Amino acid sequence: MSGAVEHTPPSANTFGPVKELLSRVRESTEKLAGNRHCSGTYALTDTTSGLAYRKSSDGDDAGWLDFTNEDILDLSYRKAWKLDTSRFATQFDVVKSGLLDVVHDELLRYNDSSLKIDAQLYKLNVYGPGSHFKSHLDTPRSDRMFGSLVIILPTTHAGGDLTLRFKETSWTFESSKLLSSKGTTEATPSLAWVAFYSDIEHEVSVVESGYRVSLTYNLYYATDPPLAPLLTQTSPLPEEATLKASLKDLLASPIVLPDGGALGFGLTFKYPVGVSTEDIDFDPITRRLKGTDALVKRICDSFNLECHVKGLYDFSEDFGEDTHVYLTPKSLPVGTCDEDTLYDIDINCSENLRVINPLREKDSKADDKPVSAQRKTGASPVSLLWATPFNDLVSVPSASLAYGNDYSVGWFYAKLVLVALVPPYKERIGGSKATDKA
Numbered sequence: 001m002s003g004a005v006e007h008t009p010p011s012a013n014t015f016g017p018v019k020e021l022l023s024r025v026r027e028s029t030e031k032l033a034g035n036r037h038c039s040g041t042y043a044l045t046d047t048t049s050g051l052a053y054r055k056s057s058d059g060d061d062a063g064w065l066d067f068t069n070e071d072i073l074d075l076s077y078r079k080a081w082k083l084d085t086s087r088f089a090t091q092f093d094v095v096k097s098g099l100l101d102v103v104h105d106e107l108l109r110y111n112d113s114s115l116k117i118d119a120q121l122y123k124l125n126v127y128g129p130g131s132h133f134k135s136h137l138d139t140p141r142s143d144r145m146f147g148s149l150v151i152i153l154p155t156t157h158a159g160g161d162l163t164l165r166f167k168e169t170s171w172t173f174e175s176s177k178l179l180s181s182k183g184t185t186e187a188t189p190s191l192a193w194v195a196f197y198s199d200i201e202h203e204v205s206v207v208e209s210g211y212r213v214s215l216t217y218n219l220y221y222a223t224d225p226p227l228a229p230l231l232t233q234t235s236p237l238p239e240e241a242t243l244k245a246s247l248k249d250l251l252a253s254p255i256v257l258p259d260g261g262a263l264g265f266g267l268t269f270k271y272p273v274g275v276s277t278e279d280i281d282f283d284p285i286t287r288r289l290k291g292t293d294a295l296v297k298r299i300c301d302s303f304n305l306e307c308h309v310k311g312l313y314d315f316s317e318d319f320g321e322d323t324h325v326y327l328t329p330k331s332l333p334v335g336t337c338d339e340d341t342l343y344d345i346d347i348n349c350s351e352n353l354r355v356i357n358p359l360r361e362k363d364s365k366a367d368d369k370p371v372s373a374q375r376k377t378g379a380s381p382v383s384l385l386w387a388t389p390f391n392d393l394v395s396v397p398s399a400s401l402a403y404g405n406d407y408s409v410g411w412f413y414a415k416l417v418l419v420a421l422v423p424p425y426k427e428r429i430g431g432s433k434a435t436d437k438a
């Protein structure tokens with residue numbers, strides 16, 4: 001075959017050792033532990049504790065709440081209410097408070113340190129006895145939104161804890177306890193705050209007594225370029241060294257992707273992808289990865305592996321062959337998939353990659369034939385080893401419903417993966433030593 005894949009056919013007896021090296025990379029990637037949330041308290045003063053609000057949406061009758069003196073808190077008889085930012089103003093200034101620097105250190109620890117956080121005040125929530133907030137994910141307001149910051153103001157209440165759930169784990173922020181213990185030991189009350197990636201499921205349990213008042217902020221990556229990157233040094237986690245070592249061994253092996261290819265990492269977090277009729281570019285997400293996803297990229301960077309977030313589209317079921325798996329830098333049109341669509345993907349965009357699994361037990365030549373033998377100029381075939389499996393992790397904002405609620409038309413949302421390009425063995429042996437960049 002004179003197809004575009006020039007790979008040395010791996011003999012079946014090298015599969016075992018390659019799989020072994022790969023499974024070490026997978027295990028060490030899965031063991032990486034990064035922050036998904038961070039929290040604390042913050043002391044208020046008499047110039048940061050006031051909040052003004054309009055009593056009705058059209059009138060100018062205003063109310064004032066002073067959280068250093070919560071006895072005067074005289075809230076509505078209603079169980080729960082919320083105000084958007086057209087109805088209230090708060091003296092507390094999240095930028096001046098320095099909280100965003102802490103959030104940056106904790107949640108954007110592994111990202112390019114020049115990324116800045118833009119916090120947009122979003123809502124004021126008041127929960128009276130019996131009210132709660134049922135489990136939900138925060139709707140992404142843009143592709144740049146990565147997190148949520150919740151500030152719980154110091155009012156005496158019981159219950160109303162905020163629980164975060166991620167995969168099988170959960171974590172509860174008992175703000176009521178934090179606030180009441182602060183209140184008794186300190187002259188000025190403190191607020192309690194928690195920030196988390198907004199694709200993490202969370203809920204507020206029932207408030208048993210008193211009122212719980214929270215301010216929510218949406219956290220975005222700021223668009224304006226920073227003056228100069230901050231040179232912060234973060235101390236590596238022990239698990240990082242394990243991943244580096246296993247990746248080093250993988251890359252140092254001549255039987256692993258001898259002619260080059262790619263490593264694929266299924267992402268751990270969800271990323272907002274705006275739904276539009278235009279192509280959606282996945283590449284900017286490469287710089288906006290969260291937590292351990294950012295850490296994996298950072299470690300790949302340290303081996304000089306070029307990394308890109310790509311969408312993975314698997315049309316194998318539609319065409320009964322497992323060679324119809326594509327990695328694309330941009331979203332494919334939403335709609336049904338037919339031969340023409342597939343032909344477009346395969347032939348019209350040389351940036352699209354067609355995934356070849358070098359560890360397939362079957363005869364790889366036969367598998368290449370239907371696409372690459374007949375269509376020579378299309379998507380470039382790439383030998384790809386899955387370091388961690390891919391999953392359905394792309395969060396589609398509710399705006400997607402603008403297309404209507406009829407899901408039967410067929411939706412092809414990409415699964416997002418981090419693709420690390422691996423140079424051929426001969427080229428990488430010189431450069432496989434991890435630098436101290438990570």
Ligand SMILES: O=C(O)CCC(=O)C(=O)O
Nearest residue numbers: 125138150162204214216
């Ligand atoms: O009040 C809270 O603690 C959380 C509120 C919340 O999750 C939201 O407004 O989306």
Ligand SMILES: [Fe+2]
Nearest residue numbers: 136137138202
């Ligand atoms: Fe929320």
